[in-house]
Structure formats: structure tokens, C-alpha cells
Amino acid sequence: MGRHQSSAPKIVWFRRDLRLADHPALFNAAQNHPIIPVFIWAPDEEGDWPPGAASRWWLHHALTNLDKSLRGLGSCLVLRSGPTLAALKALARESGATAVYWNRRYEPAVSERDQRIEDDLRANGIDVESYNGSLLYEPWTVAKKAGGPFQVFTPFWKTCLAQDPPAAPLPAPHVLQQPAIWPRSEGLDSFSLHAHMNRAEGFCASWNPGEKEAQNQLKSFVSKSLRSYAEARDHINGDGLSRLSPHVHFGEIGPRQIWKAVEKASRGQGYSAAKDNPFLRQLGWREFSYHLLFHFPHTPQQPLRTRFKAFPWESDAAALTAWQQGQTGIPLVDAAMRQLWCEGWMPNRARMVVASYLTKNMLISWRDGAAWFWDTLVDADLANNTLGWQWTSGCGADAAPYFRIFNPINQAVKFDPDGHYIDRWIPALRKLPLPWRFKPWEAPPQVLSEAGVALGTTYPEPWVDLRFSRERALAMYRQMRQQ
Ligand SMILES: Cc1cc2nc3c(=O)[nH]c(=O)nc-3n(C[C@H](O)[C@H](O)[C@H](O)COP(=O)(O)OP(=O)(O)OC[C@H]3O[C@@H](n4cnc5c(N)ncnc54)[C@H](O)[C@@H]3O)c2cc1C
Structure with a gap:
């Protein structure tokens, strides 16, 4: 690596800011000082929300790319595993660094952890600077x-x-000064970020x-x-x-x-x-x-609207599995859940439709849905996911009113009028003409057989009756409001 400097290096602790431009911690630390960029893998410090499988896949590639960009500036990314405080102190000891710079995070368990780290580092004579980067x-x-x-x-x-x-936004540094001593880095593969990812092909595409x-x-x-x-x-x-x-x-x-x-x-x-x-x-x-x-740091676990605490959610493992696997028999819901599994993402409207179906038609708790999204979304984000689930199920801030139950057939007719989205994700329904592709259980037997669809065999029967389950949800929500 390039030129060395004699002044004490500063550690830049990369977290949810895996970039070089508009990175206030990096920008400020790099002013006239050698820097040591570090990422520390410590999933058990994220409370109940360590990164899920899809997030780990993304993280693996993001770290590879960040290291590449840093190398372009004459530096590189040092990787360490947690506990974070011990890792930061060891790095400071090994390199003679006198300060740690980072951009702030806001998740409850993480910000508490960060405060503890800041207090401890300061008590040990290591300066800490934190910034708003996100x-x-x-x-x-x-x-x-x-x-x-x-x-x-x-x-x-x-x-x-x-x-x-x-x-x-701040510019990216043009060049990064080298510390006199480069601390050793662990290998990215030692974090096993790919270990639970069995569908990387769809993600890479x-x-x-x-x-x-x-x-x-x-x-x-x-x-x-x-x-x-x-x-x-x-x-x-x-x-x-x-x-x-x-x-x-x-x-x-x-x-x-x-x-x-x-x-x-x-x-x-x-x-x-x-x-x-x-x-x-x-x-x-x-x-x-x-x-x-x-x-409201309790909201990833508890509804913001307290009256929902007593809502009698069903615990139906088979229904939850059908929803997760895109086997509910409701084409729009299944298409979206299959896209989620293959790509780790779905558009906002699809998220609202599948969340409404799970919580209102199936009466399964928003927490079960949020947990599945957490593991399968590449953008799984504690703040956005909590808001999205609480909003759709009606138990959050500024939430959809309880009587707003998305009808997945009307949503498909309105927002996928040509049926292309269902085509793409449910090949078994491809030959079924519109409007039956949106609601195959209502198609005449001859139309089904001409399209090669055998309900219950090539594609599931609806798990719940949409009209009945809607009325049931409305009655339960009404009852909750009266209590
Ligand atoms: C049940 C449910 C769960 C969700 N879980 C997540 C999640 O885990 N992570 C996540 O990033 N988003 C989540 N969202 C919000 C939204 O669906 C996604 O941000 C959006 O679909 C991402 O696609 P995009 O980048 O193309 O969005 P665009 O429409 O292009 O919007 C641009 C950016 O604005 C932000 N944004 C857009 N819509 C929202 C929204 N409704 N709430 C908060 N931020 C928004 C995102 O950062 C997004 O990248 C969830 C929504 C619902 C209904």
C-alpha cells in the first residue's frame, strides 16, 4: 500500500453506510489523517433483529465492493468479528489509532450498544465522533x-x-492516507454470509x-x-x-x-x-x-395502537407456510410471495396486498409477516418494515383504517390489468385467459381444462374464501374497538 504518515490514524467504523461519497465520518476523519476503514461483523449485537439470509447475501457483495472502492483510493477494508467494543479497542491498540469515527444508527438495540461503546472508548482515552449519514x-x-x-x-x-x-452531499475523498501499521483483516468468507442462501442465482440476476x-x-x-x-x-x-x-x-x-x-x-x-x-x-x-x-422503540414487537395488544391473532402454521411459499390459491398474493422468494424484493403495492391478506384474510399476526419479510427481503429495514406491517394491519401510526382490506382480485385488475405479473411468477396459470387468471376458482371447468389448470393439483384452491374472511375480520376489528 502507498505512502505512510506519521500522525496517529483514525478508525472509520463502516456500518449502514457502505459508500465513500457523502460519508460524513469518512470525510471528517480523512482530513489530514491516516485512516483505518473497518467493518465489524457482530450480528448478535442487533437485539432480536440480526440480518436475515437475504440481507447477508447483499452485505457480502456490498463489503466486497466497498473494499474495491477503498483500494482505488490506496486503502482497503479491515474486517473483524465482534464483540465490537473489543474489536475496536484491539484495532486501536495494534495501530496506535486515537479516535473512532462513525455515522449514527437508530435501531433501539444498536443505538444503546453504540452509546456503551462510546462511553467505554472515551473512558479509555479514545476519542469518538459520530455523524448523521443516513x-x-x-x-x-x-x-x-x-x-x-x-x-x-x-x-x-x-x-x-x-x-x-x-x-x-459531501464529496468522496480523492485519496486516503495510509497508517504506518496496517492491522490484519479477517477473511470475508469467515463471516459465512452465504451460508443460508440457497437462491443466490435469482438474486444475482x-x-x-x-x-x-x-x-x-x-x-x-x-x-x-x-x-x-x-x-x-x-x-x-x-x-x-x-x-x-x-x-x-x-x-x-x-x-x-x-x-x-x-x-x-x-x-x-x-x-x-x-x-x-x-x-x-x-x-x-x-x-x-x-x-x-x-x-417508540417497542414497536418492532408491540403495536403502537395499544388496543391491538389484545387482538386474537390465529396461530395457524399451515396457513403461514402457504402464504410464505406463494401457495394461497390467490394469484396476486402468490405471485408477489414467489417474487419475494426469488428476488428478495417486491413493489410497495404488492407488499400492502400480501400483508393485508395475511393479517386480515388469514388473521395471522403482523409480527409473523414482518419476521418472514425480515429474512427474505434484500432491503429488510427495521424502521420501514415495522411501519409497513403496522400500517397495513391497522395497528400503527397513521395506519390504514381497520375496514380497509385490500381485495387481491380488484388490486390485480387495477394494477396488473394485463395479468403479466401473474404470468411471470405463476407459470401454471399462464394459459388461463383474463379475467380468470385473477380468480381461477371462478373459471368454468372447460376454461380451466383448456388452460391445463387442475385446481388443487397444478395450482391450489383458495386457502380462505375472500368474502367470508373479510366479513370475519371486520367483525373482529369492530369487536376490538368496542372493548
Ligand atoms: C408490509 C410492508 C413492509 C415493508 N418493508 C420494508 C422494508 O423492510 N424495507 C424498506 O426499505 N421498505 C419497506 N417497505 C416500504 C416500501 O415498500 C419499499 O421501501 C419500496 O417498495 C422499495 O422499493 P423502491 O426502492 O423501488 O421504492 P420507491 O417507490 O422508488 O421509493 C424510493 C425510496 O423511498 C423509500 N420508501 C418508499 N416507500 C416507502 C414506504 N412506504 N415506507 C418507507 N420508505 C419508503 C425507500 O427507501 C425507497 O427506496 C415496506 C412496505 C410494506 C407495506
């Missing part, structure tokens, strides 16, 4: 006029937008993790799809969406970078202000989810 508005900077956190999105977002606009690809994705979205986002965002096939969520989750791109690119492009596309911009508004939902997670 939000536009940190949770404690936005409050209701009367004080206290928001629970409704629109006034939250209005209050955010009334503040100064997000700062301009769908995704390219890394900062460079995140930038390409943003550029392509802004130039081709931003203009039509307001209409396209509901299409179930996902065309016209940014598909940035896993890149954002792992911090391969930061929200200030997205904000700046979108705002610049929007000026020419008829949006006069951020508040009118439907895409920035979605970023606003992400901000809102972090606001809620920070101020």
Missing part, C-alpha cells in the same frame, strides 16, 4: 408544536420541509450491490422514470420504481444524494417544491419510519 432529519430534530413526536405523516413531513433543506450501481440506478431512474413516478408507483410489476431500497438500506447511497439529484431534475419536470414531489414524499415516509422507531 437521514435527512434526525428523529430528535422534528417535534410537534406542542412538543413530542409525530404519529401522523402529513404534519410530520410538513414540519420537516419547513426546516432548512438538507445539506449538499436481479441485483448488483455496491455504491457504483446505486449511483447508476439513481441516474437511470431520474432520467427515465421520475417524471411518470406518480402514476407508475402503483403498478404491480414495479416498472417505474427506483428499486433503490436495498442500496439505501445498506447506505450505498445516502438520502441527501437522492434528494439533490431528484430536486435538480424535478425543477425541469414541473414540481415547484419538495412538498409537491411524490418521490421525495416517499423518502419522507422513510424519515417518518425512523422517527417512529426512535421515539
Whole structure:
């Protein structure tokens, strides 16, 4: 490695910020100092939410790419396994580093852990600096006029937008100075991030993790799809969406970078202000989810609306498995769940439909759905996932009213009118004409047989009757409200 410097190095602890540009911790640490970039694998320090199988797959590739980018600047990524505090202290001892820099995280177990690490390092004479690298508005900077956190999105977002606009993104360093002593690195393979991943083929065909690809994705979205986002965002096939969520989750791109690119492009596309911009508004939902997670840290386990604590969810393992495997007999639900399994992702509308089906038609707890998403999504994110599940099941902040039960047939007719999404994910129904492809159990026997569909054999019968289960859910929700 290149030139050595005599001044004491600083450790930059990479976490959910696996990029070089707009990385405040790296930017500040690298001013006139040699730096040691480190990633520490310590999944058991993430409370009940260690990264799931799909996230680990992404992380493996993201770390490989980050190391490559660092090498381009004359540095490299040092990998260590946890416990994190011991690893950081050992690194400081071995390299003579006098400070650790990081960008903040907001998940309850992680921020408590970070506080303990900060206190201990300081007590041992090691300086700590932390920064905001992943939000536009940190949770404690936005409050209701009367004080206290928001629970409704629109006034939250209005209050955010009334503040100064997000700062301009920071540039990536051009070169990184070398420490005199390079601490040893563990091998990435020793983390076994691939160990539980049996469907990497579909993931590799769908995704390219890394900062460079995140930038390409943003550029392509802004130039081709931003203009039509307001209409396209509901299409179930996902065309016209940014598909940035896993890149954002792992911090391969930061929200200030997205904000700046979108705002610049929007000026020419008829949006006069951020508040009118439907895409920035979605970023606003992400901000809102972090606001809620920070101020209501119990919500990944408990409903925000306390009356839901007593809701009598069913524990039906067979129904849950049918939902997970895309075998419910409801084509739109099954298509989306199969996409999730193969690609580790599905569009927002599909997430709402399958979440509504699980919690309202099957009456299975949102927590079971959230846990499955946690393991299978490449963008699994504690704040967004908790908000999404609580919103859809009706037990969260600013949630869908309890009587809003998505009808998966109407949703398919409206948002997948040609049936292409179902075609793609359920080959057994490909020859079934519309509208029967949306509801094969209503198709005349001759139509089914001509299309080669044998219900119960080539494709399942519906697990629950949609009308009956809807009425049942409404009755139970009504009863809960009266209690
Ligand atoms: C039940 C359920 C579970 C969800 N779980 C997650 C999750 O684990 N991780 C996750 O990132 N998103 C989650 N979402 C939110 C949303 O579905 C995804 O962010 C979106 O589908 C990602 O696709 P995209 O990047 O193309 O989004 P785009 O529509 O292009 O939006 C751009 C970005 O804005 C943010 N965003 C968009 N919609 C939302 C939203 N509703 N809530 C919060 N942020 C949003 C994301 O960072 C996204 O990348 C969930 C939604 C539901 C209904």
C-alpha cells in the first residue's frame, strides 16, 4: 500500500453506510489523517433483529465492493468479528489509532450498544465522533408544536420541509492516507454470509450491490422514470420504481444524494417544491419510519395502537407456510410471495396486498409477516418494515383504517390489468385467459381444462374464501374497538 504518515490514524467504523461519497465520518476523519476503514461483523449485537439470509447475501457483495472502492483510493477494508467494543479497542491498540469515527444508527438495540461503546472508548482515552449519514432529519430534530413526536405523516413531513433543506452531499475523498501499521483483516468468507442462501442465482440476476450501481440506478431512474413516478408507483410489476431500497438500506447511497439529484431534475419536470414531489414524499415516509422507531422503540414487537395488544391473532402454521411459499390459491398474493422468494424484493403495492391478506384474510399476526419479510427481503429495514406491517394491519401510526382490506382480485385488475405479473411468477396459470387468471376458482371447468389448470393439483384452491374472511375480520376489528 502507498505512502505512510506519521500522525496517529483514525478508525472509520463502516456500518449502514457502505459508500465513500457523502460519508460524513469518512470525510471528517480523512482530513489530514491516516485512516483505518473497518467493518465489524457482530450480528448478535442487533437485539432480536440480526440480518436475515437475504440481507447477508447483499452485505457480502456490498463489503466486497466497498473494499474495491477503498483500494482505488490506496486503502482497503479491515474486517473483524465482534464483540465490537473489543474489536475496536484491539484495532486501536495494534495501530496506535486515537479516535473512532462513525455515522449514527437508530435501531433501539444498536443505538444503546453504540452509546456503551462510546462511553467505554472515551473512558479509555479514545476519542469518538459520530455523524448523521443516513437521514435527512434526525428523529430528535422534528417535534410537534406542542412538543413530542409525530404519529401522523402529513404534519410530520410538513414540519420537516419547513426546516432548512438538507445539506449538499459531501464529496468522496480523492485519496486516503495510509497508517504506518496496517492491522490484519479477517477473511470475508469467515463471516459465512452465504451460508443460508440457497437462491443466490435469482438474486444475482436481479441485483448488483455496491455504491457504483446505486449511483447508476439513481441516474437511470431520474432520467427515465421520475417524471411518470406518480402514476407508475402503483403498478404491480414495479416498472417505474427506483428499486433503490436495498442500496439505501445498506447506505450505498445516502438520502441527501437522492434528494439533490431528484430536486435538480424535478425543477425541469414541473414540481415547484419538495412538498409537491411524490418521490421525495416517499423518502419522507422513510424519515417518518425512523422517527417512529426512535421515539417508540417497542414497536418492532408491540403495536403502537395499544388496543391491538389484545387482538386474537390465529396461530395457524399451515396457513403461514402457504402464504410464505406463494401457495394461497390467490394469484396476486402468490405471485408477489414467489417474487419475494426469488428476488428478495417486491413493489410497495404488492407488499400492502400480501400483508393485508395475511393479517386480515388469514388473521395471522403482523409480527409473523414482518419476521418472514425480515429474512427474505434484500432491503429488510427495521424502521420501514415495522411501519409497513403496522400500517397495513391497522395497528400503527397513521395506519390504514381497520375496514380497509385490500381485495387481491380488484388490486390485480387495477394494477396488473394485463395479468403479466401473474404470468411471470405463476407459470401454471399462464394459459388461463383474463379475467380468470385473477380468480381461477371462478373459471368454468372447460376454461380451466383448456388452460391445463387442475385446481388443487397444478395450482391450489383458495386457502380462505375472500368474502367470508373479510366479513370475519371486520367483525373482529369492530369487536376490538368496542372493548
Ligand atoms: C408490509 C410492508 C413492509 C415493508 N418493508 C420494508 C422494508 O423492510 N424495507 C424498506 O426499505 N421498505 C419497506 N417497505 C416500504 C416500501 O415498500 C419499499 O421501501 C419500496 O417498495 C422499495 O422499493 P423502491 O426502492 O423501488 O421504492 P420507491 O417507490 O422508488 O421509493 C424510493 C425510496 O423511498 C423509500 N420508501 C418508499 N416507500 C416507502 C414506504 N412506504 N415506507 C418507507 N420508505 C419508503 C425507500 O427507501 C425507497 O427506496 C415496506 C412496505 C410494506 C407495506
